[in-house]
Amino acid sequence: MVEEGWFDRVLTIFGLRGNEGIRENLAQALAEDAAEDAIFTAEERRLLQNILSLRDVRILDVMVPRADIDAVSEDISISELMKKFREAGHSRLPVYRGTLDDPLGFVHAKDVMIRIAEEATADEILNFSTVDLARPLSALDIMRPILFVPPSMPAMDLMVRMQANRTQLALVVDEYGGTDGLVTLEDLLETVVGDIEDEYDWPAEPTMTSGEPGVWYADARVLLEDFEEESGYTLPEREFLDDVDTLGGVVFAILGRVPVRGELVSADELPGLEFEVLDADPRRIKRVKVTVHEHELAQGATAAEATSA
16 A cells, blocks of 8 residues: 655645646645644745745746855965855855856865865874965865756756755856856755755845945845935835835835846836846845936926925
């Protein structure tokens, strides 16, 4: 007798045994399972809902963009490499020759330390003064192969591939072979379980910097009152903004959904204000470019005066 799997047991609980619309029925049942006698806890429902939506997630949705990749050249010295590991807070770093468009593999901090310890050991005594830290990384011969994946690849497929290759790092390449971004197994798992923070993930204060006149680059967590004070733009009172505290919240309130990277967002109710989503994943907005168009502000003010007259 074949043992019933967990998915079959879930279907049985909800009375959804059958072949047609199983996924849709299960998603609806999970959404409705919120009463006092609910079968699943809120956390269990969230995880199951994330698992169901995982098949729609592509690498493009979760990857670290090229500009934010921490990588090293094959010519970097061992001492500088160790410093880079400390600054980046990662245990794995891609290695390139010349530019990031010519990746060679990746290096693991554990491999570096093991090799240095081996070279420093003599008669079971460690003497690190005998290790030449000025040598280039390439001299250690510890580089590991790296996976290359397209941005359109389903996240689920990459998780399976990473498991088969026993690796946790992949470079995202475009149709011309250039490096588009980087994705880790942790990035993929976070689409299901939420943020995974380790001892290197210190919560940073949201930042906002000014660019050209009327333009600001900001974390989506920047408070509206801080943005108004910095920019001089006062958001008008609107009902859909009643429970909004951050810039990311404004974007979400306008769209009613999490936007994709590169999307432009504006609303007639907020004249002169435009958002460009610089970074986002399927769960949240991370960084935005905010532009205040002075001429639209003036037109809005003139229209308001005409209406009141």
